[in-house]
Amino acid sequence: MQAWHVHENGEPSEVMRLDQDAARPVPGDGQVLLRVRAANVNFPDALLCRGQYQVRPPLPFTPGVEICGETEDGRRVIATPVLPYGGFAEYAVADAVALLPAPDALDDAEAAALHIGYQTGWFGLHRRAGLQAGETLLVHAAAGGVGSAAVQLGKAAGATVIGVVGGAGKAAVARELGCDVVVDRRAEDVIAAVKEATGGRGADVIYDPVGGAAYAQSAKVVAFEGRIVVVGFASGSIPSPALNHALVKNYSILGLHWGLYNTKDPESVLRCHEQLTELAARGAIKPLVSERVPLEEASAAVQRVADGVTTGRVAVVLEKGAAA
Structure with a gap:
């Protein structure tokens, strides 16, 4: 073979x-x-x-x-x-x-x-962050494989989705995916754009597969009692969060290693797949x-x-x- x-x-x-x-x-x-x-x-x-x-x-x-x-x-x-x-x-x-x-x-x-991207998105947004309909979700690298899954899952959950991308081509893809607001980090100030889009409040849930500068931006635009979901470090830079900042702003930093659920709680993976299959059947995700x-x-x-x-x-x- x-x-x-x-x-x-x-x-x-x-x-x-x-x-x-x-x-x-x-x-x-x-x-x-x-x-x-x-x-x-x-x-x-x-x-x-x-x-x-x-x-x-x-x-x-x-x-x-x-x-x-x-x-x-x-x-x-x-x-x-x-x-x-x-x-x-x-x-x-x-x-x-x-x-x-x-x-x-x-x-x-x-x-x-x-499988991996959508399972990661579902566990990150629902099980870890408890995303609710009507909340604002910010997705870094929204046009990528991991980010695009989170965008679709966020829209399916009834959230307002802000997608951060790098470049005009990826911005067009993010809009087609259904992002309500698209921020091109190469052409715009991400922090200012997110604050403007949310009336200064910030995002309730932030989904970050990038790390580095993206995480630093997240800490500045997360809402009161918001949740930052750390998914990965595609930038190659692992941030060192200032925990005093999380304390004074009342937000949570949540880690997500989806692979652990396969060994710690495999039944939850099966339940998640059932949910994803149902969403795919009705065209909510693709x-x-x-x-x-x-x-x-x-x-x-x-x-x-x-x-x-x-x-x-x-x-x-x-x-x-x-x-x-």
């Missing part, structure tokens, strides 16, 4: 190599073999290549942490593959208990993109897949996501009937 392998750590375009004759993985106890139908590209795939992710699989490994696949008995499922047998290959391995049915309302690429590329272009796709030049999700789509 064909599979991308990383033999040393570095930039994805430099260290990912396509093996045309890789051995098909053999699942272990409690695992299943899946034929990959589509694999979504995530920022963690780039971090895995660089050796900077919290999980460091042994070399060589196949990246690709989110797929829509097919079981040997023909079921269409979404899964997070068990490394080192990731999704940028014709076959991957996943834990049987973690398989989720792919929503009928979504095609393979959309289904592959539903993953924004901006690019669909063949397996041969996976390395370049991961590099574009790493460089922050993409919008929505990039999906690697495999033709039906993978080679042995």
